[in-house]
Amino acid sequence: MTDKISKALFEYCLRLGDSPLILGQRLGEWCGHGPILEEDIALTNIALDLIGQSRAFLTYAGEIEAKGRTEDDLAFLRNEREFRNLLLTEQPNGDFAQTMLRQLFVSAFQYYFYSALKLSKDKTLSALAEKSLKEVSYHLRHSAQWVIRLGDGTSESKARLENALDELWKYTGDLFDMDDTDTILIKEGIVPDLNLLREDWLDKISETFGLASISIPENVFMMSGSRKGKHTEHLGHMLSEMQYLQRAFPGATW
Amino acid sequence: MESHSEQEKEKQFNERIDRGDIIEPKDWMPERYRKQLIRIMGQHAHSEIVGMLPEGNWITRAPSLRRKAVLLAKVQDEAGHGLYIYSGTETLGVSRDQMNQELLSGKAKYSSIFNYPTLSWADMGAIGWLVDGAAIVNQTALAKCSYGPYARAMIRICKEENFHHKQGYEILATLMTGTPEQKAMAQDAVDRFWWPSLMMFGPSDKDSPNTAELMRWKVKKYTNDDLRQRFIDRTVPQAENIGLKLPDDKLKWNPDTMHYEHGEINWDEFYNVIKGNGICNHQRLKARNDAHDKGAWVREAANAYAGKHAEKTMAA
Numbered sequence: 001m002t003d004k005i006s007k008a009l010f011e012y013c014l015r016l017g018d019s020p021l022i023l024g025q026r027l028g029e030w031c032g033h034g035p036i037l038e039e040d041i042a043l044t045n046i047a048l049d050l051i052g053q054s055r056a057f058l059t060y061a062g063e064i065e066a067k068g069r070t071e072d073d074l075a076f077l078r079n080e081r082e083f084r085n086l087l088l089t090e091q092p093n094g095d096f097a098q099t100m101l102r103q104l105f106v107s108a109f110q111y112y113f114y115s116a117l118k119l120s121k122d123k124t125l126s127a128l129a130e131k132s133l134k135e136v137s138y139h140l141r142h143s144a145q146w147v148i149r150l151g152d153g154t155s156e157s158k159a160r161l162e163n164a165l166d167e168l169w170k171y172t173g174d175l176f177d178m179d180d181t182d183t184i185l186i187k188e189g190i191v192p193d194l195n196l197l198r199e200d201w202l203d204k205i206s207e208t209f210g211l212a213s214i215s216i217p218e219n220v221f222m223m224s225g226s227r228k229g230k231h232t233e234h235l236g237h238m239l240s241e242m243q244y245l246q247r248a249f250p251g252a253t254w
Numbered sequence: 255m256e257s258h259s260e261q262e263k264e265k266q267f268n269e270r271i272d273r274g275d276i277i278e279p280k281d282w283m284p285e286r287y288r289k290q291l292i293r294i295m296g297q298h299a300h301s302e303i304v305g306m307l308p309e310g311n312w313i314t315r316a317p318s319l320r321r322k323a324v325l326l327a328k329v330q331d332e333a334g335h336g337l338y339i340y341s342g343t344e345t346l347g348v349s350r351d352q353m354n355q356e357l358l359s360g361k362a363k364y365s366s367i368f369n370y371p372t373l374s375w376a377d378m379g380a381i382g383w384l385v386d387g388a389a390i391v392n393q394t395a396l397a398k399c400s401y402g403p404y405a406r407a408m409i410r411i412c413k414e415e416n417f418h419h420k421q422g423y424e425i426l427a428t429l430m431t432g433t434p435e436q437k438a439m440a441q442d443a444v445d446r447f448w449w450p451s452l453m454m455f456g457p458s459d460k461d462s463p464n465t466a467e468l469m470r471w472k473v474k475k476y477t478n479d480d481l482r483q484r485f486i487d488r489t490v491p492q493a494e495n496i497g498l499k500l501p502d503d504k505l506k507w508n509p510d511t512m513h514y515e516h517g518e519i520n521w522d523e524f525y526n527v528i529k530g531n532g533i534c535n536h537q538r539l540k541a542r543n544d545a546h547d548k549g550a551w552v553r554e555a556a557n558a559y560a561g562k563h564a565e566k567t568m569a570a
Contacts, residue, residue, distance in 0.1 A: 021319075024322075025314060028310075028313040028314050028322070028326060029313075029314060031306060031310035031313050031326070031329050032303075032306035032307045032310040032329070032541065032545070033310075033541065033544070033545045033548075034545065034549065035545070035548070035549025035550075035552035035553060036549060036552070036553060037303070037333055037336060037337050037340075038337070039549075039552075040306070040330075040333045041330055041333045041334060041337070044326050044329060044330040044333065045330060047326055048323060048326045048327055048330065051319060051322055051323045051326065052323060054319065055319045055320070055323070058319075071319050072318045072319060075319055076317075076318075095548070096549065096552045148559075149555055149556050149559040150552070150555050152559050152562065153554070153555025153556065153558045153559045154551065154554050154555045154558045156551050156554070156555070157551055157552070157554070157555030157558075160551070238314075241314050241315055242314060242315065244315055245315060245316075245317035245375055246317055246318075249433065249435060249436065252317075252432055252433050252435075252436055253428065253431075253432055254317035254318045254321060254375070254428060254429075254432075
């Protein structure tokens with residue numbers, strides 16, 4: 001593997017590790033506060049899957065980088081600008097509608113993404129994609145069902161869902177942003193071209209929205225920045241909380 | 255005539271208990287037996303649910319990804335235990351909604367240990383090791399209780415609690431091999447959680463109003479003091495193993511009784527926390543009420559959706 005490729009792969013693995021980490025961290029905030037006990041279990045379960053995915057991708061990132069950094073070094077000792085998670089994943093939980101809609105957007109993306117990444121020439125990525133795909137299939141089903149229920153439930157739940165859509169839709173363009181890192185790895189057959197996933201993703205969202213009786217917003221300016229570590233202000237606060245012990249007691253083993 | 259047949263039924267019931275029969279939901283049982291079980295199982299289920307809060311307090315701050323995953327799994331287990339035991343109380347004719355209302359109104363009790371705050375990461379270790387350790391001693395005894403659904407739930411729950419207990423101990427063991435600050439953190443957690451965990455077994459036998467009746471019906475097989483002693487005997491050597499000091503100067507091994515002697519428990523504190531004066535009583539109940547209130551529109555939406563689709567299915 002040339003330097004250029006391994007550098008791109010390291011960068012790409014940070015993206016793959018950071019998004020589930022930050023979304024898992026957000027879902028962890030729900031613990032004990034869900035609307036029903038079954039949802040406490042489901043949200044925790046999804047968080048647990050996501051943290052597991054993050055650990056695998058960050059560990060692999062550390063191996064590719066070959067500077068001895070572990071999953072924990074990467075998760076707990078990088079700053080805001082070094083994080084590569086999708087902007088959607090750091091958005092606040094808001095109410096249950098916002099949490100579920102955010103989950104639908106991300107899980108649908110992960111579903112098509114992992115399906116494509118399974119074909120990667122990189123055996124590690126391919127294996128991790130296959131394992132993760134099983135998990136996100138459930139996340140997708142769960143979040144889509146809730147979005148449908150909320151859209152087709154009461155007038156209040158529908159209003160809340162539409163409000164969540166206003167908050168979140170502008171971050172969905174960021175899912176498909178690509179840069180030189182993508183170009184290098186696509187050429188090697190290591191990662192999929194995200195442009196090819198967009199239509200499937202949009203179809204899935206349209207189908208779900210149809211059942212939920214809500215519409216995809218038009219003429220929304222899309223935010224971007226995650227690929228370059230340009231985040232919303234929310235991420236810094238999440239990291240302060242998440243990284244607190246590792247920062248307060250440098251070098252300690254936990 | 256009727257009261258005579260009630261008496262006869264109760265006599266037969268007591269004979270079944272004496273024979274060691276397991277009572278199942280459809281079997282006849284005295285009203286008082288049913289009520290006592292609802293009370294005990296309810297307290298247990300509520301404790302699982304409220305117990306999610308002090309540990310949930312550290313999920314976002316867990317110091318490694320492995321610890322975060324393990325803690326998430328543990329709290330998820332607790333929600334599952336709550337759900338499982340609520341299903342058990344349904345076999346006694348009380349719905350989950352009714353149980354939940356009693357918790358939210360403050361009428362039902364839950365384990366007082368969860369009214370203590372979790373102030374450091376080491377508290378995740380202390381809760382796993384001491385609180386789950388005490389729960390295991392209690393629940394292992396309950397796994398042989400006379401009511402079938404509860405006994406079976408305890409067998410399954412104990413298996414998971416054993417994991418939690420080991421994980422908690424491992425958190426503390428790791429801290430005790432760490433930096434001086436980490437050791438101090440572990441010791442401080444144990445200093446704060448030791449006595450409250452002894453209180454988890456309930457009042458001393460002479461002050462326990464329910465014990466005699468529960469033992470007669472084999473809901474309880476051992477007294478509070480017996481179980482507490484069992485917990486102390488197994489826990490002291492574990493503390494010594496990793497260099498933790500239990501905060502009781504009177505704690506010492508008695509070779510004649512083959513048990514540890516211990517100092518007097520501060521029962522004033524115990525009753526005070528039960529009465530609602532623990533540092534987190536208000537916060538815990540408020541968190542549960544907030545979750546319930548903020549979730550109302552979600553539950554209404556789910557019901558409305560289910561209603562609409564049931565109508566559509568009927569029409570089709």
